[in-house]
Amino acid sequence: MSSNRGFNPESESFEQRPPFYIGQHDVQRHESPTDNQYGQILDSGFNFVTTPITNEHFHQRVIDLYKSHLQEREQWVTERGLTDAQKANPSLPLPTVPTLTDDDTSLFPSSYVGSLIAYASPWIDLCSADPIISDISRQVLNLELAYANFCGSRTIIIPGPRQDDGRAVAQYARAIQEAQEVGGRVNLVIHLPMYREPGLEEEAETLSSLLAGDGSSSSNSKETVKTDAAKGTEIDLFSTWDSWHTIRTVCKYSGRLFVALRIPKRVPEKDLQERWFSEPLHYLTLDKKIFSLNKAGHPSLTRHHQDLINRYMRLKNHPWLILINVGPSTESLVEAPSKMEVDFPPLSEASKAVKENRKPYAPPYNEYVDYMKYLERHQPPYSAMETPSLVSFQDWLQSPLQPLSDNLESATYEVFEGDPVKYDQYEKAVAEAMLEWKKYNRPVSSVTPETPDGKDLIVAVAGAGRGPLVARVLRAAASTNTPIQLWALEKNQNAYVYLLRRNKREWNNSVTVIKTDMREWEGPRLAANPNIITKLDILVTELLGSFGDNELSPECLDGIQRHIARPHGISIPYSYTAHLSPIAHPRIFADLSNRVVSDPNAFDIPWVTRLFQLAYVAQKVPKHGRFQQAWEFVHPVEVSRADDFSAQNGRARKYVTHGSGSMYGSSGINEHNARHCHLTFVCPTRGVIHGLAGYFESVLYKHQEEGKTPVEISILPDQIDRKSKDMISWFPIFFPLRQPLYFPQDTELEVSMWRQTDDTRVWYEWMVEVYAWVGPKTRIKVGASEMHSSRKVACIFG
Structure with missing residues (x-):
């Protein structure tokens, strides 16, 4: 939790805000960080770190495999004197990527591997039009997922498709569906841009661009926005979301499939922000390129970026943040001291560290992390609608109540009674009705031929529950100085006992409590003459449901409205x-x-x-x-x-x-x-x-x-x-x-x-x-x- 909150949640000064969990990703990192390097990154202010699963040695081995396969195929074709048309024989076998060796990875099971977020190789190209490259890429992804799963990684980020045309995305989605079966216990997170903003593409070259040309194609959608007025460049705002929709549909909305959303330099329109808000966001990634420097030379984000982050952090399962290429650099971590030096630094280094209020050999606190912590502290605090209990109810499905066929428990009534706004409005409505009754000198139902001196307004609360509306009607009568005869009807025999208790202890037996289904009630009997059944001047109910009528308010009122005076x-x-x-x-x-x-x-x-x-x-x-x-x-x-x-x-x-x-x-x-x-x-x-x-x-x-x-x-x-x-x-x-x-x-x-x-x-x-x-x-x-x-x-x- 952020440090800007009081200790007493009941105090007026208590302000709670969503916490920021900040990670670091370096595209130049090709080896998994050592224990010391991992500690160095955490000491600079980050909470977690991404790690590649395989290294450059494996990358080169895959490239060599592809090239050797092409050479063997050319040799095979040449030896048989085949024509160009015969070269594309679909029955020729594709290369098989051999299993990983210890030279191919520096990721191994360790005490902290569960805190590392595995990042699949960005050079694989599942979307390639070259069937050899796409098949090799699929094999590489499955090898990496299986090995990361073995090492103990529970979350793996996979770079999303580089293009949004239908063929390529369908091929990518099929590969992800297969990967979910390979990594049977891990969460897969697809790293996608909010939209295809120029300049924020993946920097790593794919196998296609290295070996055969990427063959990418642009989208021709009409839903575009101009991002460069001088060049007239147009970007399809929803093409990336379309790709994601295809992927998660093929994967049948798997609960283990998430999105890592790359925040753009230019924040798009609200419609696209809202669309991504509804998706299963696991991470928001912020590249160094989207930050600008303020007058003091420190990194900052625009107000639009801040609003977007604040909005997304309101989710019950709010996303984590990953800062990309903001340091400490891979080069600086190579020079990280050994564990012996960290645990037992020289006296000179230890003394210097004490004077500078830091750990020996620890890098300085990262200024980008420092800025994100500043944003964390300056988020709007949780509102009255964002209490922990209400946040826990976000998107939690509940069967609608059936108050006619089911008797509610006291705890359920208590939840409803915790809303003062509803009862304030009800009390206001009753008070206004009583004031206008007097103003327009309407007749009261307590006046009958047998009781000509009656002055009381006849009021009933039907479906009284534990009595919150009864209490509000009494308050409205007192505030407007209106004499009333009040009836409280309740079919729940358990709530009826509670009403009787309140009537004795709080209402001085001024309320007539009746256990009955409101539809079967015979009507109010006058206090002056109980033999006379009269009509109701005001009937108060709270039978409304989320859709107004879904808890049978119309049917219930049909059964009691015959008692309302006309x-x-x-x-x-x-x-x-x-x-x-x-x-x-x-x-x-x-x-x-x-x-x-x-x-x-x-x-x-x-x-x-x-x-x-x-x-x-x-x-x-x-x-x-x-x-x-x-x-x-x-x-x-x-x-x-x-x-x-x-x-x-x-x-x-x-x-x-x-x-x-x-x-x-x-x-x-x-x-x-x-x-x-x-x-x-x-x-x-x-x-x-x-x-x-x-x-x-x-x-x-x-x-x-x-x-x-x-x-x-x-x-x-x-x-x-x-x-x-x-x-x-x-x-x-x-x-x-x-x-x-x-x-x-x-x-x-x-x-x-x-x-x-x-x-x-x-x-x-x-x-x-x-x-x-x-x-x-x-x-x-x-x-x-x-x-x-x-x-x-x-x-x-x-």
Whole structure:
């Protein structure tokens, strides 16, 4: 952890920031560092070091193998008098790279080998058009991985493809897939640039460039940005990401495959930054070339670089940093003293080291490391939304609650109650409702022919849990000087006991606590005359889910809204809306791909999760937002088909009919709570989506006075800070796609979703279609997901 934090996490001055774990990589290092050299690098401020797996001797041996193979083949062709056309016989054997010897490597099992990050030879060329070179490269990679794995390395960085054309990348991806089988326990990290920025390419020459010409080809994509106005050079911003997408798709989103992302000198647009943010980043690499010198002659990074690093370091598994070619140099480490000299330095050297406050023979603290430590100390501290518990929930999948069929535990209630923002807004909504009730002199339900002197507002909290909303209603009544009769309804028999205890100890028995399902409640009985059942003036509930209606708020309110006084009775919340946005989330897709082995329904479950490591693929354009409303529910419903059905059929309860929906012959009493939406999202850049992010907003209280801002809560990313900043009660919901859906640039994603219902259950169905414009008025369908349905894991209400 960084040193700029207090010791007491409960103190107001406590500020915690993500730690920087900084490594060193030198492209001129061809031998694994010795124990002394490793210690020298750590003493200069680094936390870890990269090491080559093989050395120059092995490199030359491979080159000689290739050349000798060509000579043998030419000799074989010449001896047989074959023509040029016959030289390319595909049945001729390819050379086999012999096993490693101790002359080929200086990496051996040691006490510190686990702290070294193995770096595969940058001269291999898996993408080569020459089948001999590509095959030799594949053999070399497998030999290196197997040996590094034997030595104890658990992470191996592999230089990414030097080009982004489809043939070459497919060949590279196939080699990585094979390498994963060879290194069965190691993590493979593909080193790629954020985009192909000139001047920041790999410096090492490949076998192709040394022996046969690299045969590289440039991309012709239209998604480009000018990087050199004078030369008119254009760079495809998303071509490298395309290559990565191909690699990880071939490797089936393996949990052992990561990215080492090379940060460019010119930071690209936010869309590309966000795209890489969603990927499994293990390292951020910063070459010496991207640093500039400030007025004092010290290295520094632009504000754009600092913002990018700060953003990426907010990940729960935040990337490590690797500084490239910033020293100490390989030459200086060659002169490193022996262990005997380090442990027992001469008195003169020891005395000098003490005066200079350093270790004997230790190199000076690296100025690039020093600068990165400065950035570490000056990161924005963790916010209220980045507590350790909330960070631990990043992208962690949870099954949605079924509060009607399951009784929650006290610990679950306690988590919900830890959010003051939600309850502040609820208290504000109740207080505003009470003030306007007085202002407009609305009637109160405590006044009946039998009780003409009644003055109390009749209020109920349905689904009271452990009573946080009850306490807030009492506070709102006290602050507005409003006399009330308050009812607390709770079906959970365990929470009911807790409510009774609070009523005695905290509320002076001022609350009538009832154990009942809110849908079966007979209604409030007046305190002045318990024989009289009256109506509710204000009904308060917190039945909302991550998608607004996914915890059956509409069905629950249908069953109790008949007790709300008409037309002046109030429901808090007044309304709620569901919202969608297509997203890329490789991490969750990989997680679900593993779960589906044991849970076949994993891709049909709407998961509640604190979405974090994601990329929004749609852009906000006129008429089409990045977040779009799917549907809305408003309460109380003025005309309820369910209530009408009960009245017409003389049934006191409507939750027992069985069937598959009205279209299959069941009663259809809940069809008024079915919904459907069809939304169009615009995607200027190509990409992939793994599912739909779902959010909700709610108007808790809508003022009768025109133009007055309603009391609201929201979890929409672009609205939460304005409407309910730092509210943590709800995480978003994620509707997954069974297969990732790739789309080209300038496409439109058509999202269809249904809220389906029968007499006993509610479930969702969703699908996504991709359309591309091929002319001013012509659009073609280029892809689609299958129809997903959560019916097998539906929410039960009947």
